[in-house]
Amino acid sequence: MPAPIQIGNAVIHRIVEQEAPLFDAMTFFPTMTKEFLDENRGWLQPRFIDAEDKLILCIQSYIVRTPHHTIMIDSCVGNHKPRPTRSFWHMMNSDRYEKNLAAAGFSMNDIDFVMCTHLHPDHVGWNTRLENGRWVPTFPRARYLFADRELAFWSKRQQDEPAACPWITDSVLPIVAANRADIVKSAHAFNDLVALIPTPGHTIDHFSVQVGKAGADAIITGDMIHSPLQARYPELGMVADYDSKIAGQSRRDLFGRVCDTSTLMCTAHFPSPSTGRVVRHRDGFDFIDA
Numbered sequence: 001m002p003a004p005i006q007i008g009n010a011v012i013h014r015i016v017e018q019e020a021p022l023f024d025a026m027t028f029f030p031t032m033t034k035e036f037l038d039e040n041r042g043w044l045q046p047r048f049i050d051a052e053d054k055l056i057l058c059i060q061s062y063i064v065r066t067p068h069h070t071i072m073i074d075s076c077v078g079n080h081k082p083r084p085t086r087s088f089w090h091m092m093n094s095d096r097y098e099k100n101l102a103a104a105g106f107s108m109n110d111i112d113f114v115m116c117t118h119l120h121p122d123h124v125g126w127n128t129r130l131e132n133g134r135w136v137p138t139f140p141r142a143r144y145l146f147a148d149r150e151l152a153f154w155s156k157r158q159q160d161e162p163a164a165c166p167w168i169t170d171s172v173l174p175i176v177a178a179n180r181a182d183i184v185k186s187a188h189a190f191n192d193l194v195a196l197i198p199t200p201g202h203t204i205d206h207f208s209v210q211v212g213k214a215g216a217d218a219i220i221t222g223d224m225i226h227s228p229l230q231a232r233y234p235e236l237g238m239v240a241d242y243d244s245k246i247a248g249q250s251r252r253d254l255f256g257r258v259c260d261t262s263t264l265m266c267t268a269h270f271p272s273p274s275t276g277r278v279v280r281h282r283d284g285f286d287f288i289d290a
């Protein structure tokens, strides 16, 4: 079980659903050339890409416990969900996530808030679970925070082409219908310890979550970065980006702000331990384990 991380008087837990080589690196980063990958393979292997050039990714939630609230950030893939274009997420039926949640000391009832950094299938899945053929909120007491423009974008997409985004149908809209959604700005001070910070580009209104105060703080990045390769080369876009140029700018802005400070970055998808500090590396950045 991953060790909890103490940040001031908050504690951050990682709840892992999956960790495996999932995507072909060349497909995942469509502008990357073979030569570019060859140049970087030395430091990426074996930890970040495997021998077949597949990116090793972790799929996980973070849970932040403050003196006042228990907040889940991102809710992974979920069970029984049709994801026909992603074989490794299609109709999952595993007790791994619930077991890891319990091992970290949490029950479904403990979660006060779920914050979705963005509305992609690996960040909203456990929002709901199947009960008597209906999708119901998994966390019975929780309010769910969505960014307003993110929710509007995906609601429209679901209306226009439901087959293109089944996760909105089964994992987002049922939360709205159950009146559990708190629709907020992607720049939103949740309380004096937790704030949403806009990191757009990967999706239209993506946010990251800052926990604590300068000097003792952490940023839960969501998908503003997927691999340390995008720290070294912030402009490197990934295949599912809404706007890779804006995503690159978000990385330059945020990493420029936190580099060479004590801010702990808690990434969604880096392999375990998934956390690190940002330092400068040539005209980009690097993650060092922390």
Ligand SMILES: [Zn+2]
Pocket (backbone or CB within 6 Å): 120, 122, 123, 223, 268, 269
């Ligand atoms: Zn993701």
